[in-house]
Amino acid sequence: GAVVSQHPSWVICKSGTSVKIECRSLDFQATTMFWYRQFPKQSLMLMATSNEGSKATYEQGVEKDKFLINHASLTLSTLTVTSAHPEDSSFYICSARRSYNYGYTFGSGTRLTVV
Amino acid sequence: DAKTTQPPSMDCAEGRAANLPCNHSTISGNEYVYWYRQIHSQGPQYIIHGLKNNETNEMASLIITEDRKSSTLILPHATLRDTAVYYCIFLLEYGNKLVFGAGTILRVKS
Numbered sequence: 632g633a634v635v636s637q638h639p640s641w642v643i644c645k646s647g648t649s650v651k652i653e654c655r656s657l658d659f660q661a662t663t664m665f666w667y668r669q670f671p672k673q674s675l676m677l678m679a680t681s682n683e684g685s686k687a688t689y690e691q692g693v694e695k696d697k698f699l700i701n702h703a704s705l706t707l708s709t710l711t712v713t714s715a716h717p718e719d720s721s722f723y724i725c726s727a728r729r730s731y732n733y734g735y736t737f738g739s740g741t742r743l744t745v746v
Numbered sequence: 747d748a749k750t751t752q753p754p755s756m757d758c759a760e761g762r763a764a765n766l767p768c769n770h771s772t773i774s775g776n777e778y779v780y781w782y783r784q785i786h787s788q789g790p791q792y793i794i795h796g797l798k799n800n801e802t803n804e805m806a807s808l809i810i811t812e813d814r815k816s817s818t819l820i821l822p823h824a825t826l827r828d829t830a831v832y833y834c835i836f837l838l839e840y841g842n843k844l845v846f847g848a849g850t851i852l853r854v855k856s
Contacts, residue, residue, distance in 0.1 A: 635789075637789070663842065665843060665844070667846075674831075674833070674846045674847060674848050674849060675784075675790065675846040676846075677843055677844070677845055677846075680842065680843060722787070724789050724790070726789070726790075726844070734780060734782075734792035734795055735782075735792065735844055736792065737789030737790045737791070737792075738789050739788055739789050740787070740788060740789045742787070
């Protein structure tokens with residue numbers, strides 16, 4: 632149990648375009664999901680907390696207008712990278728927690744390359 | 747967020763036990779110790795967590811010192827597939843967000 636699906640697993644887009652990444656909890660409901668970014672040879676950096684039915688909470692230094700998060704249902708959160716630039720190329724990962732008795736479950740990640 | 751200290755890398759022979767240390771001297775009494783690992787280009791995988799007592803599951807054992815200032819993750823019989831970055835994190839039971847440190851790169855060698 633506690634499976635998180637992330638789609639797409641990789642995407643290549645042109646500079647200036649927007650890209651949407653989906654994160655779904657397949658067998659549980661998640662009122663809260665988290666989005667991370669990871670650059671090569673670095674650790675995961677928390678970008679934002681996605682709250683179902685309300686606005687996301689962004690970490691310091693993360694541009695909320697650039698990284699749009701929508702958590703419209705208890706099983707789906709989306710991250711949209713708007714007006715993407717090459718420096719946005721990274722590995723994006725989402726996670727969710729089934730309950731306080733469970734550890735956090737992570738998606739398999741999305742490799743974004745902006746050309 | 748509270749800080750953990752882990753060695754940057756470790757090597758382990760295949761079939762032997764891998765013991766990964768973590769210092770968390772600033773941990774408070776109601777914070778849990780969590781361990782995750784990340785195999786290259788994948789999302790992190792939950793391994794184990796504990797509060798005070800030692801814990802064991804099908805993947806690993808977690809040994810927490812009595813003063814809770816450090817812990818050790820034990821993979822009893824490491825395989826090549828255990829090569830990964832291992833992260834030690836602590837979190838309140840009802841805490842919200844996992845914040846990752848640098849982790850330990852474990853290389854299991856044949």
